[in-house]
Amino acid sequence: VSRGTALRWAARRLPAVDDRLRGDLVASADELAARGGRVDRALETASLVGFALRSAGRRGAHDDRRELVRQGARTGALVLALAGALAAWVAVAGGGAGASGALNPPPVVDAGGPVAPALAALATLVAAAIAGGLRAAAVVLAAVQAAAVAGAVAWAGEPGAALALPLLVLGAVAVGRRFDDRACPGGGLAAAAGVLAGAAAAALAPAGAAGVLGIAALAVPAACLAVGWFDPRYAVAATVVWAWRLVAVDLGDLAAAVGDLADERAFRVLLARWLLMGAGVALAALVSAAAIRRSVSAFRSG
Amino acid sequence: MTSPLREPTYFVLTALAAGPAHGYRILQAVEELSGGRVRMRAGTLYAALDRLARDGHISFVGTDSDGGPPRRSFALTDSGRELLAAEVARLRANAEVGQAMLRQGLAT
Numbered sequence: 001v002s003r004g005t006a007l008r009w010a011a012r013r014l015p016a017v018d019d020r021l022r023g024d025l026v027a028s029a030d031e032l033a034a035r036g037g038r039v040d041r042a043l044e045t046a047s048l049v050g051f052a053l054r055s056a057g058r059r060g061a062h063d064d065r066r067e068l069v070r071q072g073a074r075t076g077a078l079v080l081a082l083a084g085a086l087a088a089w090v091a092v093a094g095g096g097a098g099a100s101g102a103l104n105p106p107p108v109v110d111a112g113g114p115v116a117p118a119l120a121a122l123a124t125l126v127a128a129a130i131a132g133g134l135r136a137a138a139v140v141l142a143a144v145q146a147a148a149v150a151g152a153v154a155w156a157g158e159p160g161a162a163l164a165l166p167l168l169v170l171g172a173v174a175v176g177r178r179f180d181d182r183a184c185p186g187g188g189l190a191a192a193a194g195v196l197a198g199a200a201a202a203a204l205a206p207a208g209a210a211g212v213l214g215i216a217a218l219a220v221p222a223a224c225l226a227v228g229w230f231d232p233r234y235a236v237a238a239t240v241v242w243a244w245r246l247v248a249v250d251l252g253d254l255a256a257a258v259g260d261l262a263d264e265r266a267f268r269v270l271l272a273r274w275l276l277m278g279a280g281v282a283l284a285a286l287v288s289a290a291a292i293r294r295s296v297s298a299f300r301s302g
Numbered sequence: 303m304t305s306p307l308r309e310p311t312y313f314v315l316t317a318l319a320a321g322p323a324h325g326y327r328i329l330q331a332v333e334e335l336s337g338g339r340v341r342m343r344a345g346t347l348y349a350a351l352d353r354l355a356r357d358g359h360i361s362f363v364g365t366d367s368d369g370g371p372p373r374r375s376f377a378l379t380d381s382g383r384e385l386l387a388a389e390v391a392r393l394r395a396n397a398e399v400g401q402a403m404l405r406q407g408l409a410t
Contacts, residue, residue, distance in 0.1 A: 047345025
């Protein structure tokens with residue numbers, strides 16, 4: 001491996017870099033690779049990756065703040081829809097909503113019988129429609145999903161926290177826009193195949209699948225936020241995901257705990273959790289705003 | 303009223319005021335002109351160049367392939383020269399105000 005291989009690769013191969021800049025960028029990368037030490041080259045490579053991400057966001061949204069937000073909302077809807085579908089299948093495999101508790105709060109209703117697999121299949125269709133860029137179909141399916149979950153929640157007599165995810169997906173997909181102008185049926189098929197593969201894995205090892213889902217529930221929004229520092233669309237997506245966690249932390253329990261201050265410990269735990277969720281949403285929103293500002297006004301301060 | 307330029311952008315425009323230059327030369331010039339205070343990474347430089355080119359403040363001039371992909375240099379346009387002149391005037395006015403206040407302080 002020669003000196004600066006990663007730096008040279010980044011300069012030559014990273015997408016979204018203007019072709020008019022490419023030749024000079026490649027030559028500069030060669031000179032930087034020859035000059036710097038290992039740490040310096042790593043920092044230069046990271047800065048080129050950041051540049052490519054920022055360019056992708058800016059070009060994808062045509063320098064329009066609202067478009068950045070709308071594309072980010074759609075990405076957040078996709079992440080939530082995939083998480084909801086996987087959680088639903090994990091619950092089906094484990095025989096109840098508790099099995100999806102790794103996604104905390106669990107976004108599924110403990111309806112039992114044939115209702116749970118039907119809701120899981122519906123959630124899979126919603127995720128596939130969003131991933132496939134079929135916006136109208138996704139809005140209709142998300143509305144049907146929200147209505148079905150509302151019905152199941154009422155029937156099962158649950159507090160309703162499970163309704164938060166389909167409602168947020170519906171809202172985000174209704175305002176959202178995909179990254180490019182064309183539908184992508186392959187993306188929809190890949191999303192459906194991924195969810196069904198997750199369902200098969202959950203059927204074989206429900207506990208393991210729930211564990212993986214729990215880790216992904218933390219890792220994916222964190223990764224979105226890190227990438228969102230450069231491409232604001234992912235920071236907006238992280239905001240949507242954290243907003244779900246904030247909304248879905250059982251509002252009923254919080255209200256009950258506030259009403260019954262005698263249970264001081266429960267109140268403190270819920271309050272701390274809400275503050276944590278609120279801090280997550282605030283951080284993601286701040287990163288979104290800063291990244292959008294940098295993206296739209298790259299060379300002026302303020 | 304427009305917001306001030308970021309310092310790296312100011313030095314990129316200043317580096318190009320002397321004549322066209324390619325990316326690596328601009329990186330070196332920015333470091334030299336700022337007395338080593340401003341050191342730009344390649345990603346930051348090309349993001350600034352990309353934006354300045356799209357806003358018409360710099361243009362691509364000449365090519366020098368040297369066996370690889372064509373390497374272009376960058377040059378200030380009239381608009382870029384105006385942008386730099388406006389920023390220089392703003393900085394000068396700020397400096398004069400500061401200096402006047404310092405003199406006034408010394409006199410009292």
